[in-house]
Amino acid sequence: MKSVSKAALAAAVLFAAPYAVSAPAAAQKKQKEEAPKIKVSEPFRKAAVEVEALLNAKDFQGAAGKMDALDALATNEDEKFYVANFRLQTALGIKDNVAIIRALDVLIANPKTAPDRLPQYYFVRGDLTLGQKKHAEAIPFLLKARELGYASNGTNLNLLIAQAQLDSGQLDAGVANIDAAIKGEEAAGRKAPETWYKFAVDRLYRGGKKAAASDWLGRQMAAYPSAQGWRSTLLIYMEQAREKGVAMDADLQLDLFRLMRAAKAMGGEADYIELADLAQRRGLPWEAKAVIEEGRAAGKIQATNTAANELHRSAVTREKAEGPLAAEEKGASAAANGTAAKNLGDAYLGSRNYPKAVELYRLALQKGGVDANLVNTRLGIALAMQGQKAEAKAAFQAVSAAPRGEIARFWATWVDQAPAA
Known part of the structure; x- marks a missing residue:
């Protein structure tokens, strides 16, 4: 559950000022025909040309040294827009995440920013904020990126939002977005990783929501069946059922342990002894005997285990005392x-x-x-x-x-x- 690296983000974001302030006359004439009318003062233009030249030469440190002075000359939205774009390019060049965030805040708020840039701006703003461990602060930016249709590159946005929500204590919202991430993968014809299910189960269980954790374990088992998963699922279910006041009588427990056995999910000797004892108490010596023998054959029950040996002896005795079952059919x-x-x-x-x-x-x-x-x-x-x-x-x-x-x-x-x- 990690976000994409900030270096990868910076490399993916190809920001550039939309109108070159130092373009040749012919190019400027073409830009005037194609682009919205912009207002830039001569003092600002002169300073901006110097910064642009430094950026073109990839002298990001030199450009950074002139940014505050250029910012001081900006008096309208066009000039502020240029400053923010230049500051963003400079910050990316020197890998200054704080400066990237500062520039993005201006660009997000600036009416000159092209609408098709906003989804990416919001996403990067949120992701960088996550990198600062400010999970609650990152959530609105990530939600806005999703609302605007941001197409993530190598990152599941729903999962990133879920991580931020869970890390900021929003358990229900976080789990809902893990659910959305899984359904998104299914809609795309892919299978969500098992770790996503495990993450939801872990957070729900630690958050005291054991009934929901049990439901998610069921989903995990449906997607990724495993012996250990089945054992965890059934044990957690029995625990949370008891905590809710459900009377887990011998018949209910018997059928749950039967499933554990069928799924080859029996753990140590305690599981085998408990199932054998349940069967014996329900008058099923055949099953009690078979369970103990199975545990011994699997190396899970030691030959010296007194409880297992007594159960087996009792089951054998009762089995011999039983008459033919067929005689009872009439x-x-x-x-x-x-x-x-x-x-x-x-x-x-x-x-x-x-x-x-x-x-x-x-x-x-x-x-x-x-x-x-x-x-x-x-x-x-x-x-x-x-x-x-x-x-x-x-x-x-x-x-x-x-x-x-x-x-x-x-x-x-x-x-x-x-x-x-």
Whole structure:
């Protein structure tokens, strides 16, 4: 998030006085026919010719030494316009940013300045002010440059404005301009850099706007999926949900950690143990056992970890005590409501029998009497895990109301990124 270098700016700005005060008679006659009528006194003209000669010879220091005296002779807008142009050329030559700003302020205010020069003048004025760490002062100039249609050369103006706003404490405005910068790239058929998303997430998170940070993390993950990004997204979401008073019960946490696992975003042993514990508490020993074994195989769970070993032992014992799941299907089909079918669907999902899970979840929805948001979430998970993307997204889209709707949205984003089965 850096602005373009001031040296690059100076090189790009080819300022020159529009009418040469020392032009030959023939040229002056042509200029009089083509240019607006100007008023320059003879004393001013004489002094200006000397400065112009120094500039033509690239003696910028010599010209700088005469600028204040020339300025003192300027009594009308034409003469002040000349002085500002000469001062600008001189300041560029000696790389004096303070003098460049002084000249630009005069030119911006002067009615003789050509309108097509103003967008560039405002931009350079704002960019140089940013270089002085005067972020709030730079913003009006950059906004005016954008309003006048400034076409940046190597710099995203929306991003530069966003940086100035964020550095001056204007969080919402700054993030809105990062959003505008991203949309501008998309409109041009380009993909915005991941750092732009990360910058918005970082500033929002540090600014205490964790819900907005979570939304931006979702956007970042949609544009740049990564395991670490998914882990950060889901952990921040759970944290900000709790801070808002959302009761993150075991079922909600289970489906979030399932997504973390599906996205291969599990961190250290704590993530594996927490997911296994959630599964075990929900009566899913098959899943608890598989998660611990997966963590061990990945080298994330040490063989000496007491908590993991106890979870695994308990899961194995409970799995052996469970009867065949198929034997429960008849009862689920005959039940008056969908509770038994939902519970059996959970068991099939936990044991990775996704086709059977889909069948039982659909039966549960058909019979009714169940939490449709929870069932549709898990129907979507089962469909997603067997590669039925369109059907999975349809199930996730049927989930309404927070926080289930937000969890389903995260899963739908992952479905879009997951490779075809």
